[in-house]
Amino acid sequence: MSAGTVWGVGLGPGDPDLMSLRAARLLQEARHVAFFRKPGRMGHARKIADGLLTGAAVEFAMEYPVTTEIPVTDPAYNRVLSDFYAHCADHLATLALAGEDVVVLCEGDPFFYGSFMHLHNRLKTRVPVQVVPAITGMSAAWTATDMPITWGDDVLTVLPATLPEDELVARITDADAVVVMKIGTNMPKLRRALARTGRGPEAWLVRYASMAQQQATPFATAGDGPVPYFTIALIHGQGRRP
Template sequence: MTMGTIYGVGLGPGDAELMSVRADRLIRSARNVAFFRKAGRSGQARGIVDGMLCEDAREIAMEYPVTTEVRFDDPRYAEILSDFYRDCTDRLCALTATGEDVVVLCEGDPFFYGSFMHLHSRLEGICRVEVVPAITGMSGAWTASGRPITWGDDVLTVLMATLPQDDLERHMQTADALVVMKIGRNIDKIRAALRQVGRYDEAWLIEYATMPGQTVTRLRDAGERAVPYFSIVLLHGSGRRP
């Protein structure tokens, strides 16, 4: 029997109309659709493709065993997630062994800070895997801001808000253009770091870029409120131009 293929399909930043033609075709024709979600939630990726799946498509929900319950720097975090990704890999491989293809829905781009990367590293050499790239969430965010993120020779720096504040400050100090992702509960640390390096007034906060509820505000005008996980902080470059 011919082995099936696992497709890691990038959905883009959130608006279904920003998917690639190939992603749209694969999703609409898929017999098996897998996606990550938090327990008790429908899942962001699944929500993006609502109304696109075949009536008889088999849905495979891969529910994270932890999200914020255990700190990412706790040794148990890596242990728990490693077991989770191994179990997901086994489930998907079992399907492909019967000749079935599986589409794995990936928010943003599959190879850009996405959960699918952890499956891909375990699937290589075991199953046939194809990756469908996509527009990243940060691209959706800077487009929503209405300003180019880089000019001329600007160097773009992408930071994870989970970094220690000292590391954030070091990178922020030298960045021409800056994207900070994985904000959520880290927003106060981001505000403090930007203030420390004197760049707070340059920063923009983009929430739910390209999705319903999108907001674009100066970070200084957002007050000290909490922000959702799907938020990105931007500092636009101002480099060489004609």
């Protein structure tokens, strides 16, 4: 029996209309579907796919054992997540080795800060794995500001807000255009870093890019409290143009 394929399918930033034709086709044909979620939640990727999956699809919800409950610097964090990804990969490999194709639903693009990367790393030497790329959340975010993120020879720098403040300052200072992700509770640190660089007035904050509740506002108008998971900060490049 030929092994099936595990598909990491990027669904885009949130609006189902921004999904690729290939992604939509795979969802409509899927017999087995897997997706990540927090316990007790439907899961954002599953919400995006709602309406495209057939009622016959067998669903496998992969529930994170931890998200923010343990600091990422705690050795237990990596240990718990490693065991979790290994268990999920084993389940998907078993299905593929039995000849079944499996569609793994992925928010944004599977290879850009996505959980699927950890499954891909564990599965690629065991069963066939293919990835369907997608529009990223940051692309939807700068589109929401109605301004290009880069001009001419601008260099785009993508930063996680989890970096130490001094490193954020150094990288923002040296950058032309900037995207900051993984903000969450790091909002006060990011505000301080932007103030230290003098680039705070240039920055924008976009919540829920491409979704019904989308908000794009100058960073200066945002408070210091935690922001939703789907929040991205931007500084637009001002490079060469005709």
